[in-house]
Amino acid sequence: MVATDLLVESVLNGLLLGGIYAVAALGLSLVFGIMDIVNLAHGHMLMVGAYVAIVLFTALGLTPIVGMVVAFAVLFVLGMALQRVVLERVVGEGMEQPIIVLFGLALILESLGRIVVGSDAQATEIGIPGDAISIAGATLSFPRVVTFVLSIALILGTWAFLKYTTTGLAIRATAQNSSAAQYMGVDTDNIYVLTLGIGTGLAGAAGALLSMLFPITPYVGWSYLLKAFAVVVLGGVGSVAGTLVGGLILGVSENVGVLYLGGGFRDIISFGIFVLVLLVRPHGLFGSSGGGE
Amino acid sequence: MASLTDPFEGIFDNRRRLAASVVVLLALAVVPFTTTPYITDIVFTGLVFVMLGVSWNLIAGYAGQISLGHHAFFGLGAFVSAWLTTPARANLPEAIQSPALLAIAVGALVAGLLALVLGPILFRLTGHYFAIGTLAVAAIIQLVLLDQRRFSGGSTGYYVQNNLGDSATFLLMLAATVLVVLVTYAIVNSRSGLGMRAIHDDEDAASSLGVNPLRYKMIAFVVSAAMAGLAGGFYAQFTLYVNPDSTLGVPWMVDTLVVVVLGGMGTMVGPLVGAGLFLSLDTVLRETAGEFATTIEGALIIIFIIFVPGGLYKLLSDRYGSDDAVEGDATAEQAE
Numbered sequence: 001m002v003a004t005d006l007l008v009e010s011v012l013n014g015l016l017l018g019g020i021y022a023v024a025a026l027g028l029s030l031v032f033g034i035m036d037i038v039n040l041a042h043g044h045m046l047m048v049g050a051y052v053a054i055v056l057f058t059a060l061g062l063t064p065i066v067g068m069v070v071a072f073a074v075l076f077v078l079g080m081a082l083q084r085v086v087l088e089r090v091v092g093e094g095m096e097q098p099i100i101v102l103f104g105l106a107l108i109l110e111s112l113g114r115i116v117v118g119s120d121a122q123a124t125e126i127g128i129p130g131d132a133i134s135i136a137g138a139t140l141s142f143p144r145v146v147t148f149v150l151s152i153a154l155i156l157g158t159w160a161f162l163k164y165t166t167t168g169l170a171i172r173a174t175a176q177n178s179s180a181a182q183y184m185g186v187d188t189d190n191i192y193v194l195t196l197g198i199g200t201g202l203a204g205a206a207g208a209l210l211s212m213l214f215p216i217t218p219y220v221g222w223s224y225l226l227k228a229f230a231v232v233v234l235g236g237v238g239s240v241a242g243t244l245v246g247g248l249i250l251g252v253s254e255n256v257g258v259l260y261l262g263g264g265f266r267d268i269i270s271f272g273i274f275v276l277v278l279l280v281r282p283h284g285l286f287g288s289s290g291g292g293e
Numbered sequence: 294m295a296s297l298t299d300p301f302e303g304i305f306d307n308r309r310r311l312a313a314s315v316v317v318l319l320a321l322a323v324v325p326f327t328t329t330p331y332i333t334d335i336v337f338t339g340l341v342f343v344m345l346g347v348s349w350n351l352i353a354g355y356a357g358q359i360s361l362g363h364h365a366f367f368g369l370g371a372f373v374s375a376w377l378t379t380p381a382r383a384n385l386p387e388a389i390q391s392p393a394l395l396a397i398a399v400g401a402l403v404a405g406l407l408a409l410v411l412g413p414i415l416f417r418l419t420g421h422y423f424a425i426g427t428l429a430v431a432a433i434i435q436l437v438l439l440d441q442r443r444f445s446g447g448s449t450g451y452y453v454q455n456n457l458g459d460s461a462t463f464l465l466m467l468a469a470t471v472l473v474v475l476v477t478y479a480i481v482n483s484r485s486g487l488g489m490r491a492i493h494d495d496e497d498a499a500s501s502l503g504v505n506p507l508r509y510k511m512i513a514f515v516v517s518a519a520m521a522g523l524a525g526g527f528y529a530q531f532t533l534y535v536n537p538d539s540t541l542g543v544p545w546m547v548d549t550l551v552v553v554v555l556g557g558m559g560t561m562v563g564p565l566v567g568a569g570l571f572l573s574l575d576t577v578l579r580e581t582a583g584e585f586a587t588t589i590e591g592a593l594i595i596i597f598i599i600f601v602p603g604g605l606y607k608l609l610s611d612r613y614g615s616d617d618a619v620e621g622d623a624t625a626e627q628a629e
Binding site: 032038089105106107111157179225229265268271274 | 357420425432440543550584585595599
């Protein structure tokens, strides 16, 4: 039997980790909810974001917090370019085309990652120096607390942007009914470009945050794609609050599961949860029947 | 040519095509005896691509269900055949040791059975959810086998033994490939094939006309999984090595996808053309582009989907007339 304080500690650390999962999933969820596209390259974009932060830290000594901002910017541009140059040409032709195109993109990013950084795990000594924090007898590592705070800030920022800005309103309108939004003078093409930029930018930021906690290899893409999608089905497509809850659930389940079953089970647990949720609710725990057709 | 009575009607109509097929088959059959082992390996890989492409095309191209877990069935077929010819390495009882051909057949059977069990669960999902669901299930299977080193050899892999020999395995693989193509042709041109295409075009409409979507999805899924397992079994017995990292890995899914997208989804000839093209490309790229080969393959997928959406087969048949147009489409139109 595992000691109680160890359990409390892993639940708390799971919550902190879940914040990052929520950021990663929010990008996927926005794109899925608004554009009805599952970005199969989302995990690979997260990997690119992680390497942006790692390179900035090792080459220039920049703190990963700056790395996160840069990673967001880099992936924001990449996402917009992806929509303008590639996806615009294939949406509306059927479901297969975007899936296959994004699968191809994931492949490109993975193989470029392997060429640029090699296939070894990047040992991340990057992080933010600081003492561990004690809460209720449980010790929380400082970087985890910082990444959690940053994650919450990113999620709140995205939520406020969607809720209180005119552009955010236009995005929500496009998500509800794109033709109606168009009649109201919304340039939906640009909205899609912006949405994909924000979605992939969030993947980049999440990658930078994860690089402080876990080793990153060019092959982590699929794993994080599945985790992010697991959070999306837990939280419901397009729901910011649901995504946060889903992320926290996934982070805690993973950490507690690892405590009992061992580290090799981390991914098996989250993919298992994902498949289970889909079985019970094929459109997600809090999801409506929209999207995904 | 609405050939619900004779599934092979039309396939032997065109003498030129029949003659060409026989010549190609004969040329392939002498490969292990007249060329180097290096070339034999490459051609064998090509046959694996054909099997994977033809089988995935059935579920994705005809039934319209984008499964991204095809590599799991391939890898499972490979591992089951490895366990059966070489049980000692997996600490399995010697009693189950079987001849290679039986082991391969059981591998295909197990892959098909897995699809039979998973199908009703996964087909609760549609569209994107189905694609990601299959990807997740395949990832779970790979992770479990990676963790169970006792059965899979872990990341060091698992060496396979059999008493077949390279040339015999190659010839049997060639025969199996022909079988897979013929069976797929028969299915596509049967009532089931019509059902699959109907689901692909509009599931709700098909359903309201009395086509049972689950039934035809399941047929396509189980048959294509068994065929992928068959390819995996032959692969394990030919290369004599399996590894949960590579044999169960996503790259097989990638290869499958490239073969079908390059050749043309939802056509019978597409995956055959695609396998040939991809094999040549892959071989040349590995020699010339080295580590960039995969990058270029990814780019090719995107370029083909955008600029050559029907694949190479459609491009060629559009340009050079089509006395023997896409058989599948012709049948579908006549039947409507």
